[in-house]
Amino acid sequence: MLKVTIDNILIEVEEGTTILQAARMIGGKVVPPAMCYYTSLKGSGGKCRSCLVKVAKGSAKDPRPIPKLVASCSTPVQDGMVVENTISAEVQEARKGVVEFLLINHPLDCPVCDQAGECDLQDLSYGFGMEETNTREPRREYPVVDIGPLIKLHMNRCIHCYRCVLAAEQLTKKRAHGMLYRGDTIEISTFIRTAIDSDFSGNMIDVCPVGALTDRSFRFKSRVWFLNPMDAHRECSHCSGKVAAWMFGNEIYRITGRKDTFGELEEFICNECRFEKKDISDWVIEGPRKIKRQSVISGNHYEQMKKGSIIHPIEGTTEPQE
Amino acid sequence: MGRAILLDKVNIPGIRAFEVYREHGGYKPAGKALLGMTPAQVQQEVIKSGLRGRGGAGFPTGLKWSFLDRKSDKPRYLVCNADESEPGTFKDRYLMEKLPHLLIEGLILSSYALGVKTCYIYIRGEFKYLVGILETAIHEAKKNNYLGEKILGTDFSLEIYVHPGAGAYICGEETALLESLEGKRGNPRIKPPFPAYKGLYDCPTVVNNVETLATVTSIISMGGDAYSKLGIGKSTGTKLMSACGNINKPGVYEIEMGLPVEDFIYSEEYCGGIKNDRMLKAVIPGGSSVPILPADLILNTAKGQPRLLTYESLAEGEFISGSMLGSGGFIVFDENACIVRNTWNLTRFYRHESCGQCSPCREGTGWMEKILYRIEHGQGRMSDIDLLVRIAKNIEGNTICPLGDAAAWPVASAIRHFRKEFEEHIK
Numbered sequence: 001m002l003k004v005t006i007d008n009i010l011i012e013v014e015e016g017t018t019i020l021q022a023a024r025m026i027g028g029k030v031v032p033p034a035m036c037y038y039t040s041l042k043g044s045g046g047k048c049r050s051c052l053v054k055v056a057k058g059s060a061k062d063p064r065p066i067p068k069l070v071a072s073c074s075t076p077v078q079d080g081m082v083v084e085n086t087i088s089a090e091v092q093e094a095r096k097g098v099v100e101f102l103l104i105n106h107p108l109d110c111p112v113c114d115q116a117g118e119c120d121l122q123d124l125s126y127g128f129g130m131e132e133t134n135t136r137e138p139r140r141e142y143p144v145v146d147i148g149p150l151i152k153l154h155m156n157r158c159i160h161c162y163r164c165v166l167a168a169e170q171l172t173k174k175r176a177h178g179m180l181y182r183g184d185t186i187e188i189s190t191f192i193r194t195a196i197d198s199d200f201s202g203n204m205i206d207v208c209p210v211g212a213l214t215d216r217s218f219r220f221k222s223r224v225w226f227l228n229p230m231d232a233h234r235e236c237s238h239c240s241g242k243v244a245a246w247m248f249g250n251e252i253y254r255i256t257g258r259k260d261t262f263g264e265l266e267e268f269i270c271n272e273c274r275f276e277k278k279d280i281s282d283w284v285i286e287g288p289r290k291i292k293r294q295s296v297i298s299g300n301h302y303e304q305m306k307k308g309s310i311i312h313p314i315e316g317t318t319e320p321q322e
Numbered sequence: 323m324g325r326a327i328l329l330d331k332v333n334i335p336g337i338r339a340f341e342v343y344r345e346h347g348g349y350k351p352a353g354k355a356l357l358g359m360t361p362a363q364v365q366q367e368v369i370k371s372g373l374r375g376r377g378g379a380g381f382p383t384g385l386k387w388s389f390l391d392r393k394s395d396k397p398r399y400l401v402c403n404a405d406e407s408e409p410g411t412f413k414d415r416y417l418m419e420k421l422p423h424l425l426i427e428g429l430i431l432s433s434y435a436l437g438v439k440t441c442y443i444y445i446r447g448e449f450k451y452l453v454g455i456l457e458t459a460i461h462e463a464k465k466n467n468y469l470g471e472k473i474l475g476t477d478f479s480l481e482i483y484v485h486p487g488a489g490a491y492i493c494g495e496e497t498a499l500l501e502s503l504e505g506k507r508g509n510p511r512i513k514p515p516f517p518a519y520k521g522l523y524d525c526p527t528v529v530n531n532v533e534t535l536a537t538v539t540s541i542i543s544m545g546g547d548a549y550s551k552l553g554i555g556k557s558t559g560t561k562l563m564s565a566c567g568n569i570n571k572p573g574v575y576e577i578e579m580g581l582p583v584e585d586f587i588y589s590e591e592y593c594g595g596i597k598n599d600r601m602l603k604a605v606i607p608g609g610s611s612v613p614i615l616p617a618d619l620i621l622n623t624a625k626g627q628p629r630l631l632t633y634e635s636l637a638e639g640e641f642i643s644g645s646m647l648g649s650g651g652f653i654v655f656d657e658n659a660c661i662v663r664n665t666w667n668l669t670r671f672y673r674h675e676s677c678g679q680c681s682p683c684r685e686g687t688g689w690m691e692k693i694l695y696r697i698e699h700g701q702g703r704m705s706d707i708d709l710l711v712r713i714a715k716n717i718e719g720n721t722i723c724p725l726g727d728a729a730a731w732p733v734a735s736a737i738r739h740f741r742k743e744f745e746e747h748i749k
Contacts, residue, residue: 046512047680048681049680049722071722074512097715098682101682102681137693160681162679181678182492182678184687186684
């Protein structure tokens with residue numbers, strides 16, 4: 001076991017743990033934000049640079065600090081390492097810089113974006129963004145690319161985290177899309193603009209931290225904070241069938257995978273569950289999902305609901321389930 | 323000064339041919355090492371020589387070699403980085419074009435020292451005409467049993483392959499180079515793990531610059547101790563400088579480390595002074611990525627010492643009043659040159675060459691280019707100057723690979739030393 005101190009909190013972790021994972025074990029404020037790292041996707045992380053932290057002491061053996069800030073998602077912990085995140089002004093400054101870089105070409109069209117309310121970039125800019133923009137330059141725009149009937153690609157919102165590319169590569173049999181071009185003209189697209197077609201492609205929507213990939217069957221239907229996420233399951237021959245059903249009254253508006261505290265899917269689900277089963281009779285509703293209190297969803301008094309109760313379709317009040 | 327170690331044979335007619343090269347003492351060091359020295363002894367000579375990487379970072383080569391994971395049972399690789407694409411640097415091209423066998427011999431010696439059986443030369447796409455030259459040299463060496471199976475009757479076997487890239491600057495970064503060599507998109511990898519443990523195809527790999535590997539031949543030929551006596555202090559040996567810009571005699575020159583910058587610019591042996599007898603304004607001493615220095619700071623350090631062409635002297639004063647030797651791309655500007663336009667031109671290059679993988683570099687390089695375009699075209703605002711400084715600071719050190727630093731330094735240093743010129747452009 002290795003001892004590591006993050007923001008003056010000591011924790012023991014196993015060898016091979018990254019700083020980010022160690023911070024997540026502590027939880028709370030010390031956890032650096034992660035826009036590109038995704039635990040279940042191999043090779044993810046290191047790209048967005050929003051999880052940068054300062055290593056004030058390399059290890060017990062070699063106490064020298066690391067001169068540059070390091071990406072906590074891809075730096076393994078050493079025994080005796082001392083890490084500074086929220087207590088380091090340098091880290092906070094660098095993170096503000098990263099957020100600014102991520103936002104200068106982001107359209108900031110949150111009012112018409114389906115991701116608003118559950119967008120990682122939105123959360124990040126609330127935490128570290130500036131009040132005013134310093135850019136006078138026009139924002140980057142891409143031509144619209146149609147990647148199929150299930151998923152809407154809105155390239156202007158993309159922050160190039162590579163999560164969807166890795167998800168498609170690792171969950172499906174053939175690689176359907178990737179990165180084209182380079183530098184600030186870099187673009188996610190399919191090869192010769194073919195449609196993405198695979199049983200698990202819908203997971204790309206869930207792994208996308210912003211509104212670049214959204215569910216076409218849910219497009220412009222509702223804001224996420226008007227819906228109540230419920231744990232639901234069904235017998236499925238492709239996946240575990242354990243999903244989150246986003247409901248309004250007795251109507252299912254959309255199906256997503258179940259996300260944990262850090263916005264990562266517990267299990268990947270298949271496209272049949274996600275896109276085709278939208279009727280309440282398809283699902284066994286288990287009860288409301290636990291969500292963070294500061295989430296926009298709890299603004300609708302969601303947290304007052306209890307496990308084992310569903311909203312009455314007409315009165316909008318909760319009542320115990322049989 | 324003016325001692326030729328690498329380029330001593332460069333003017334011999336037909337030196338590209340194996341026979342001519344051997345007649346003039348070529349492949350003697352290879353024979354000497356393979357028949358009379360152990361691999362450890364060869365490496366020891368390189369460590370003794372104090373040779374430092376000639377690609378830009380100046381990391382001690384012997385130390386880099388000692389990091390190679392020798393416990394692993396996987397094959398090891400040596401990769402020669404011939405992806406020379408830094409604006410202002412053209413020494414490797416010259417070396418490969420004139421003396422291909424010198425590089426091949428350096429590769430044989432280095433591979434022998436490292437226990438490598440397969441070696442790749444990753445060459446820049448635009449250097450297509452060099453591929454033929456190198457392949458002819460490899461073919462000739464193979465015919466004469468300096469490459470292939472059981473070289474010179476020993477148990478050592480080596481194959482060298484030339485692999486042309488597609489012309490991306492980023493593929494000169496060692497891990498991006500390895501990705502590209504594996505047939506993937508040339509994106510730098512996230513380190514650690516370093517190539518010495520997980521490099522090409524996840525095997526232990528050493529990546530060295532062309533000039534570094536060619537110098538290994540000279541070191542074995544003259545001995546590590548003798549080589550370390552050349553130069554000054556930790557900057558041992560000779561260095562190829564590619565001089566360009568507003569000078570009378572642009573070209574590739576071999577200098578002994580420690581030559582004063584003033585001599586290099588003004589002596590007839592080297593650059594031959596500023597063109598049309600104009601005044602010297604500024605110099606970028608080590609390829610486009612290193613900080614630019616104004617005339618007074620390039621000739622003398624802030625402390626008043628004459629500035630020498632060594633790793634240490636050029637870096638004296640750090641980034642406040644110093645620069646770096648880098649890859650030796652010596653770009654000279656006369657009094658008529660516009661620093662703002664030049665800086666804009668460089669940011670245009672880095673914007674185009676950024677791989678787009680990590681946010682600060684992808685967004686920052688483009689942003690700086692747009693602002694400098696505005697300033698150069700008469701639409702700048704005073705606040706833009708501080709904004710540029712802030713962007714450069716936010717990129718520097720926060721990226722996956724050094725391209726972010728390379729893009730930030732020219733802008734930050736140009737504003738630091740020539741702020742007035744930026745202000746005049748805006749007014």
